[in-house]
Amino acid sequence: xxxxxxxxxxxxxxxxxxxxxxxxxxxxxxxxxxxxxxxxxxxxxxxxxxxxxxxxxxxxxxxxxxxxxxxxxxxxxxxxxxxxxxxxxxxxxxxxxxxxxxxxxxxxxxxxxxxxxxxxxxxxxxxxxxxxxxxxxxxxxxxxxxxxxxxxxxxxxxxxxxxxxxxxxxxxxxxxxxxxxxxxxx
Numbered sequence: 320x321x322x323x324x325x326x327x328x329x330x331x332x333x334x335x336x337x338x339x340x341x342x343x344x345x346x347x348x349x350x351x352x353x354x355x356x357x358x359x360x361x362x363x364x365x366x367x368x369x370x371x372x373x374x375x376x377x378x379x380x381x382x383x384x385x386x387x388x389x390x391x392x393x394x395x396x397x398x399x400x401x402x403x404x405x406x407x408x409x410x411x412x413x414x415x416x417x418x419x420x421x422x423x424x425x426x427x428x429x430x431x432x433x434x435x436x437x438x439x440x441x442x443x444x445x446x447x448x449x450x451x452x453x454x455x456x457x458x459x460x461x462x463x464x465x466x467x468x469x470x471x472x473x474x475x476x477x478x479x480x481x482x483x484x485x486x487x488x489x490x491x492x493x494x495x496x497x498x499x500x501x502x503x504x505x
Contacts, residue, residue: 329501330399334416334473336499337486343416343472345392346424348373348447349402350412352385357411361388364398369421373428373447387412387447389428391421403501407480410449414475414484427469449476456487456494464489475499 335341351358361370369391372379379386392399402411417424434444445451446467453476459467468474474487482501487494 328396330414330475333414333475333484333486333499337473337488337497339416339472339488340418343418346415346417346421347390347392347399347402348412348415348428349388349390350410350445350447351383351388353411353448354406354409355384357406357409358384360398360401360405361390364401368392368398371421371425373425373432375429387428387445389421389425403477403482407477410479411477413447413449413452414473414477415471416473416475417471419470423470427471430469431467452476452487453485457496459494461491461493464494 330345333345334343349357349361351361364370371389372383373387373389374382390398415424419427428447431446432444433441435441446455452474456464456467456474468489472488476485476487477483478485478498484499484501486497486499488497489495
């Protein structure tokens with residue numbers, strides 16, 4: 320097992336490796352519905368990390384154990400190490416780098432959490448599911464990318480069973496995708 324702090328350091332370096340804003344802060348959107356072990360783990364890490372639910376009010380209370388949570392890993396990297404090692408075979412969520420605050424980023428993701436179908440039905444949009452994000456971003460046009468990225472500099476999708484992350488950035492030509500390996504940094 321790598322030192323948990325190494326995960327945090329390796330992940331903090333990703334934007335500069337991609338030529339993006341090195342001052343961007345690392346966040347995760349963790350999907351507790353992807354594995355029943357995640358919610359109890361998040362509650363254990365809550366004293367050391369900044370963790371806020373994307374849902375609010377009655378929905379947040381009713382779906383607490385199956386909801387998405389925005390996390391700012393500010394401690395020693397223990398949560399990131401746990402996610403990458405214990406949940407390596409699970410689509411546990413996405414990584415996000417942004418210069419926005421935790422509250423601003425939460426508001427951004429909340430604004431993307433519901434979509435309307437052609438017949439007017441409102442549905443939850445699970446953008447924080449790495450399988451959804453990885454399939455959705457390449458299908459977006461420039462205006463959609465601007466909306467989805469908002470204050471986000473880089474999106475990252477952990478590749479199941481590896482120390483690789485599929486990174487997504489936006490450019491004038493659309494979304495750019497690059498796979499980054501954390502292993503040499505750990």
